[in-house]
Amino acid sequence: MIEATELTKRYGKTTAVDRLSFTVRPGVVTGFLGPNGAGKTTTLRMVLGLNQPTGGTVTVDGQPFGDRPRGLQHLGALLDAHDVHGGRTARAHLTALAVGNGLPRRRVAEVLAEVGMADAAGRRIEGFSLGMKQRLGIAAALLGDPPVLLFDEPLNGLDPEGVRWVRSLFKQLASEGRTVLVSSHLMREMEQTAEELIVVGRGRLIAAESLRDFAGRSTQRRVSVRTPDADVLPRLLADEGAAVRAELDGSYTVTGLPADRIGELAFAHGVRLHELSPHSASLEEAFMELTADSVEYAGAAR
Incomplete structure (x- = not known):
């Protein structure tokens, strides 16, 4: 479990994270969403102990992560797929992490196979595509078989097969009772992957709830209607x-009208309906609406 309480980070006069409180529970995939400049990466770095909070606290299973020796056994993370030594082979990179964290060397071959990179174990990382680096970063996160996993934009550079594999992997990890936090800009993928959401804007919490509840807060609900009385219903x-x-x-x-009111109007005026289907807003529609006031950089309409 990850718990943040009044978590704050300031850089001079700029407040990147502003009294942020949330809980990431085990057993579900939690999406971490927010516009650019919302403070997501800063928050993740504070979870990992890479940045120290100006105020508040954040713990991993009840303890600051920076206080834990051999951290990969407690939390696995992918922050930046490019942040690796290009001259090393994939095997050498993971072996160094395993030795430094007191893990058996056999785990290197196991995680490389799990992410589909067994055949690339002896290749130098500098020749890897972004998608391969993402897989290597996921392998590093899995190396210590940790109960808590944190991923920042893990889908970048992956082909459709890779995206489908990652989606399945995250769900499997959560089903094993692990805590899985995924930060991503790909709303449609989060819609198919996450069950819970933490949404931030300008460093502040906008929502911490289920994906369904978040989408339900949008005003952009719509209803699909099909009728043979097309000359009557639209006017009504x-x-x-x-x-x-x-x-x-x-x-x-x-x-602008709920489905039940549309049905009542049709009944009252003798209009036949062949379809009356309410639709909730998509995650992307809800996100754009509910974070509109938190966008730091917005282009002008043409």
Whole structure:
């Protein structure tokens, strides 16, 4: 478990993380989301003891991670896939980590096989693609078989097969009772991977809840409607203040009215409905709406 309490980090007059409190529970994949400049990487570095908080605390299983010897047995992390010695082979890189953390050397071959890089064990890292470096970074995180795992943008550079593999891996790790925290900008992947979310903006907590609850907070709910009485229903809905958009497949997308009200209007006016399907906002839609005031750099519309 990862627990942050009033976690704060200032750089001079700039507050990167502002009294952030959250809990990352074991047994589920937790997504860590926020716009650029939201303080995500700074927060992750404080979890790992690489940056010291200005105020507040953050612990891993009840103890600051920096106080733990042989840290890979307690927490595995991937922060920057490029942060490796390019002149080393994959095997040599992982062997150095294993020796430094009191781990058996056999773990090197085991994790290389687990991430699909057994055949690349003797190759120098400088010749690796970004996707291969990501796999190597994940192998390093798994090396100590830790109960807590932390990944920062682990999907960058991975091909579709690699993305699918990582998604499955994270779910498997969580199902084993581990704590899995994943920071990513890829909303559609988080929608398929994470069960819980921690969302931050300008260093402050915006939400700490299930993905379903977060998406449900969006006002961008829509309803798909299909009717043979196309000359009647759109006018009725517009008179009620709804926005109605005709789709190419003959259906209508309605926003501004809930599905039950649409059904009541149709019944009251004798309008036949062949489809009435409410849709929650996607994670991306909810994220864009609920973090709009926390975006540090926004381009102008053209």
